[in-house]
Amino acid sequence: MKKTDKAMFFLEQKDMPTKWYNVLPDLPKPLPTVLHPATGKPVTPDDLKKLFPMALIMQEFSPERYIEIPEEVQTAYRLWRPTTLHRAFHLEKALDTPAKIYYKYEGTSPAGSHKPNTAVAQAYYNKLEGIKRISTETGAGQWGSSLAFAGALFGIEIKVYMVSVSYRQKPYRRSMMEAWGAKCVPSPSPDTKVGRDMLAKDPNYSGSLGFAISEAVEDAASREDTHYSLGSVLNHVLMHQTIIGEEARLQMEMAGCYPDIIVGCVGGGSNFAGMFLPFIRDKFSGKKKDLRIIAVEPESCPSLTKGAFAYDFGDVAGLTPLLKMYTLGHDFTPPPVHAGGLRYHGMAPIISHLHNLGLVEARAVPQIATFQAGIQFARTEGILSAPETMHAIRVTIDEALKCRESGEAKTILLAHSGHGHVDMAAYDAYFSGKLEDYAYPEEKVKEALTRLPKVAV
Numbered sequence: 242m243k244k245t246d247k248a249m250f251f252l253e254q255k256d257m258p259t260k261w262y263n264v265l266p267d268l269p270k271p272l273p274t275v276l277h278p279a280t281g282k283p284v285t286p287d288d289l290k291k292l293f294p295m296a297l298i299m300q301e302f303s304p305e306r307y308i309e310i311p312e313e314v315q316t317a318y319r320l321w322r323p324t325t326l327h328r329a330f331h332l333e334k335a336l337d338t339p340a341k342i343y344y345k346y347e348g349t350s351p352a353g354s355h356k357p358n359t360a361v362a363q364a365y366y367n368k369l370e371g372i373k374r375i376s377t378e379t380g381a382g383q384w385g386s387s388l389a390f391a392g393a394l395f396g397i398e399i400k401v402y403m404v405s406v407s408y409r410q411k412p413y414r415r416s417m418m419e420a421w422g423a424k425c426v427p428s429p430s431p432d433t434k435v436g437r438d439m440l441a442k443d444p445n446y447s448g449s450l451g452f453a454i455s456e457a458v459e460d461a462a463s464r465e466d467t468h469y470s471l472g473s474v475l476n477h478v479l480m481h482q483t484i485i486g487e488e489a490r491l492q493m494e495m496a497g498c499y500p501d502i503i504v505g506c507v508g509g510g511s512n513f514a515g516m517f518l519p520f521i522r523d524k525f526s527g528k529k530k531d532l533r534i535i536a537v538e539p540e541s542c543p544s545l546t547k548g549a550f551a552y553d554f555g556d557v558a559g560l561t562p563l564l565k566m567y568t569l570g571h572d573f574t575p576p577p578v579h580a581g582g583l584r585y586h587g588m589a590p591i592i593s594h595l596h597n598l599g600l601v602e603a604r605a606v607p608q609i610a611t612f613q614a615g616i617q618f619a620r621t622e623g624i625l626s627a628p629e630t631m632h633a634i635r636v637t638i639d640e641a642l643k644c645r646e647s648g649e650a651k652t653i654l655l656a657h658s659g660h661g662h663v664d665m666a667a668y669d670a671y672f673s674g675k676l677e678d679y680a681y682p683e684e685k686v687k688e689a690l691t692r693l694p695k696v697a698v
């Protein structure tokens with residue numbers, strides 16, 4: 242076997258990075274400030290104390306470039322980390338492309354995606370502060386199951402508000418949460434005031450991620466022993482995910498390669514940021530100026546490609562701080578497409594900012610073409626990918642095909658966020674011809690944006 246034939250790159254556990262990378266001090270322009278929803282003034286750490294442990298609040302605004310991963314979190318990571326970097330030889334061959342395709346696979350975590358990378362860290366810091374209970378929301382159930390797993394590791398009770406339509410459609414994610422000891426209810430639920438008000442107004446409301454956030458935030462704000470936890474979007478969540486890119490840097494070195502293009506799917510943006518932030522340093526510094534970073538979203542929820550870059554709430558009820566981000570409007574109700582993890586109205590402020598500065602590209606892809614790409618990946622590389630991940634696979638294949646046209650042997654690094662073993666109903670829908678493309682209409686975006694909060698900046 243030649244050195245260049247290697248298809249898997251393993252890091253030993255003793256070589257796992259022990260620090261997260263915080264991009265904030267390296268940004269070419271500072272991130273827009275976060276505003277208080279009631280006063281419109283910048284939020285203070287004190288404003289957030291009711292919802293988050295102080296350690297995470299400090300991380301959210303930290304000026305430190307590296308943050309030490311606590312021993313206990315490293316120990317938890319070692320249940321499945323480091324994850325493997327793969328060379329996609331079979332896919333390359335099928336595409337007849339000179340491009341070299343690498344993918345970093347996060348599907349080997351207990352919950353089957355990247356999400357436990359931040360779930361275990363958040364559970365740990367909450368435990369340190371003596372918190373007994375954490376409330377959260379979940380869309381398709383990946384985040385709820387990841388936090389349920391983390392709660393089991395650190396002895397914290399987890400309450401999950403799950404978007405009602407998914408609660409009914411995805412019973413197995415709910416069973417996973419129960420197996421790890423969490424309590425999961427459909428949102429809207431009778432357990433909160435916003436939930437009860439909604440049920441009185443519209444008993445058939447199918448829910449949205451933004452609405453479930455409102456319930457989880459109300460739950461945490463109303464109890465002393467409870468904090469709230471978010472699985473994406475916020476700076477500290479993206480930072481916890483940089484373990485992916487920090488490992489990938491070392492593994493790409495083992496492969497003797499540096500990426501020309503990094504591709505990932507974005508819902509709130511955490512898995513992709515976790516991959517590309519440790520590399521974008523080299524774009525800032527000029528060491529790899531022409532590095533291309535492509536964020537892929539569904540046409541049905543096109544926050545980066547069709548949304549406005551504006552201050553908006555993270556939730557429907559307007560309880561969360563105001564974040565400057567690409568948004569479709571906080572009362573956006575997504576169409577029921579299968580990539581449940583990508584149906585959020587906003588986008589991480591860090592990714593929004595970098596896209597606005599022209600440093601991160603965005604692409605929206607239709608649902609059927611993403612499944613075609615996902616199936617081609619399954620039939621070459623073997624992995625049954627999550628419908629979310631398929632978006633990134635679509636663009637990876639498109640870029641590799643462009644290389645076939647141009648004859649360029651580019652190196653493409655794909656952030657592979659997870660497996661689709663709990664999403665086989667979506668595969669069924671695809672194979673039985675029930676999947677449809679749906680592009681979110683421009684007029685609906687415009688209309689929702691008229692309801693953005695007014696801020697004086």
Ligand SMILES: *Cc1c(COP(=O)(O)O)cnc(C)c1O
Pocket residue numbers: 354355356383384472473474506507508509510511512513582583627629630658659660
């Ligand atoms: C949740 C999820 C996503 C989207 O979330 P990000 O915060 O954008 O990473 C993508 N892929 C998988 C497999 C997920 O579970």
